[in-house]
Amino acid sequence: MGGGGGGCSDPVSVELSMGGDYYHSCCGDADLDLRAPEGPKLPYVGDKEPLSSLAAEFQSGSPILQEKIKLLGEQYDALRRTRGDGNCFYRSFMFSYLEHILETQDKAEVDRILIKIEQCKKTLADLGYIEFTFEDFFSIFIDQLESVLQGHETSIGAEELLERTRDQMVSDYVVMFFRFVTSGEIQKRAEFFEPFISGLTNSTVVQFCKASVEPMGEESDHVHIIALSDALGVPIRVMYLDRSSCDAGNISVNHHDFIPEANSSEGAAAAEKPYITLLYRPGHYDILYPK
Amino acid sequence: MAAAAKYNRGNPAVKRILQEVKEMQSNPSPDFMALPLEEDIFEWQFAIQGPRDSEFEGGIYHGRIQLPSDYPFKPPSFMLLTPSGRFEIQKKICLSISNYHPEHWQPSWSVRTALVALIAFMPTPGGGALGSLDYKKEDRRALATKSREAPPKFGSPERQKVIDEIHEQMLSRAPPVPQLLTNETNTETNQLPASDTSDEHAHKAVEGVNTSGSSSGSIDNDLPRPDSESEIAQNIVEAPAEGVTNHSRTNTSRESIPGIAPTQLNPVVEIQKPKHDRLLTLAAFGLTLAIMALVIKKFLKINGLAGYIEGKF
Numbered sequence: 260m261g262g263g264g265g266g267c268s269d270p271v272s273v274e275l276s277m278g279g280d281y282y283h284s285c286c287g288d289a290d291l292d293l294r295a296p297e298g299p300k301l302p303y304v305g306d307k308e309p310l311s312s313l314a315a316e317f318q319s320g321s322p323i324l325q326e327k328i329k330l331l332g333e334q335y336d337a338l339r340r341t342r343g344d345g346n347c348f349y350r351s352f353m354f355s356y357l358e359h360i361l362e363t364q365d366k367a368e369v370d371r372i373l374i375k376i377e378q379c380k381k382t383l384a385d386l387g388y389i390e391f392t393f394e395d396f397f398s399i400f401i402d403q404l405e406s407v408l409q410g411h412e413t414s415i416g417a418e419e420l421l422e423r424t425r426d427q428m429v430s431d432y433v434v435m436f437f438r439f440v441t442s443g444e445i446q447k448r449a450e451f452f453e454p455f456i457s458g459l460t461n462s463t464v465v466q467f468c469k470a471s472v473e474p475m476g477e478e479s480d481h482v483h484i485i486a487l488s489d490a491l492g493v494p495i496r497v498m499y500l501d502r503s504s505c506d507a508g509n510i511s512v513n514h515h516d517f518i519p520e521a522n523s524s525e526g527a528a529a530a531e532k533p534y535i536t537l538l539y540r541p542g543h544y545d546i547l548y549p550k
Numbered sequence: 551m552a553a554a555a556k557y558n559r560g561n562p563a564v565k566r567i568l569q570e571v572k573e574m575q576s577n578p579s580p581d582f583m584a585l586p587l588e589e590d591i592f593e594w595q596f597a598i599q600g601p602r603d604s605e606f607e608g609g610i611y612h613g614r615i616q617l618p619s620d621y622p623f624k625p626p627s628f629m630l631l632t633p634s635g636r637f638e639i640q641k642k643i644c645l646s647i648s649n650y651h652p653e654h655w656q657p658s659w660s661v662r663t664a665l666v667a668l669i670a671f672m673p674t675p676g677g678g679a680l681g682s683l684d685y686k687k688e689d690r691r692a693l694a695t696k697s698r699e700a701p702p703k704f705g706s707p708e709r710q711k712v713i714d715e716i717h718e719q720m721l722s723r724a725p726p727v728p729q730l731l732t733n734e735t736n737t738e739t740n741q742l743p744a745s746d747t748s749d750e751h752a753h754k755a756v757e758g759v760n761t762s763g764s765s766s767g768s769i770d771n772d773l774p775r776p777d778s779e780s781e782i783a784q785n786i787v788e789a790p791a792e793g794v795t796n797h798s799r800t801n802t803s804r805e806s807i808p809g810i811a812p813t814q815l816n817p818v819v820e821i822q823k824p825k826h827d828r829l830l831t832l833a834a835f836g837l838t839l840a841i842m843a844l845v846i847k848k849f850l851k852i853n854g855l856a857g858y859i860e861g862k863f
Contacts, residue, residue, distance in 0.1 A: 473657070
């Protein structure tokens with residue numbers, strides 16, 4: 260990397276990553292950004308679009324889907340698409356959560372999640388992870404969290420938040436933070452997650468985390484959402500846009516609320532409605548905005 | 551560090567790399583040494599010790615590490631500069647995880663993890679992986695001895711200085727190339743039946759037939775397990791070399807050699823036997839033909855036709 264000096268001062272530049280290129284050709288490493296490309300130019304997190312754009316997309320599609328989109332339109336009025344690179348769940352969660360904090364300026368929530376994050380760090384350390392291998396990912400998320408709270412020199416607005424979510428460095432580090440948190444939670448509660456995992460793959464809990472949680476670009480499933488929601492104590496609603504229908508004449512959009520373990524046992528908190536809503540289409544998550 | 555100031559423009563890769571340098575210095579390993587060049591912390595030099603109880607024992611193998619600008623998202627690349635007979639020099643070595651998802655490098659790994667894995671690879675068969683070599687044990691031992699004499703010459707004077715420094719430090723802690731090894735070879739071959747007089751021949755037979763590398767595999771059980779990360783390192787495997795991990799690691803050299811010997815010697819006997827048989831069959835066939843010809847001639851003579859045949863001449 261002779262020209263490393265110029266290239267490395269620009270964190271977004273990847274063309275100098277000789278190692279990566281080499282592995283691409285030698286080990287058949289798929290370029291993570293090219294995995295399941297939805298659109299070559301789609302940013303990590305897109306602009307807010309009216310729900311009608313979703314209807315337009317399925318104009319000539321399945322009537323069940325069209326009907327479901329119509330039903331979605333009764334509760335939701337906008338969506339934000341994310342890039343289909345296998346990290347879409349985490350990027351959707353990242354933007355949605357930070358945007359929520361930016362809008363509500365909920366200081367109590369930030370204090371609460373910071374305690375949770377500390378616990379996640381401890382979990383990883385207890386599991387034998389070496390601190391320097393994860394601390395950078397944690398500190399970059401905490402930076403973002405503090406930035407969306409107003410009144411500091413480093414505070415940012417909605418536009419800057421979107422820009423940062425689209426910045427490869429910030430975005431990937433935050434995704435990796437969530438991956439570490441998810442992996443730590445799954446391993447900490449291995450007994451709880453084991454039946455889910457053995458249903459999905461033939462691997463042990465640790466193998467699953469190494470192969471399907473920690474590597475960038477690995478898609479997320481129920482297991483990941485449960486773990487992340489529990490670890491950070493953030494409820495998540497997922498609306499399912501698929502072809503399933505209960506009765507021929509009675510179509511409804513299925514949804515599932517992921518209510519964190521700790522919260523659900525507290526009774527009062529159980530009633531709390533998720534403020535993060537994701538739209539799930541098989542293999543992909545986008546952000547939904549309620550009316 | 552001057553390099554830090556130069557790069558530290560919010561690039562978290564730099565911070566991470568500096569952390570790794572610090573960690574390496576505070577927890578030095580007797581098995582390897584690695585440090586970045588002063589002018590570019592994405593460029594490292596390292597040296598590893600040949601794993602104990604292998605033909606690499608006592609060897610000091612230098613190499614170069616390149617860290618990508620988006621490290622730790624992308625893996626570091628490794629290249630050996632000292633001939634080892636196991637890895638080609640100045641060619642990138644392909645390290646990856648095997649078992650389930652060969653394409654993934656994990657950000658939770660580090661240069662240390664990769665070096666531990668690299669040492670663990672040395673006694674495993676190359677299996678045709680890119681940049682791997684399958685030299686004979688004797689040649690590898692000779693290279694191990696040679697590796698101590700002088701560090702490789704590579705790169706800029708600054709880099710050379712780092713290489714030389716690493717070499718000196720490694721030399722001070724590396725065990726000598728064991729002289730026992732030749733005797734060991736003899737004890738191994740002595741286990742073979744009928745090897746008392748033809749030690750060398752039997753040994754050659756073992757190595758010759760055993761091209762799949764069982765001879766080097768017999769020492770796999772002694773893979774170094776230098777620290778807690780070795781478990782992670784176990785998951786890292788030279789990518790295209792399939793079956794490496796399946797290779798029996800439980801056999802000790804004493805058990806495996808006699809076990810292999812009969813299967814090696816039998817084919818030789820079996821090949822010779824049919825050859826011998828065929829020759830005899832041919833001779834018998836020829837003899838039968840000759841006798842038949844004689845009998846026919848006699849028969850013709852008796853019937854007075856011999857004159858006709860003889861008259862032809």
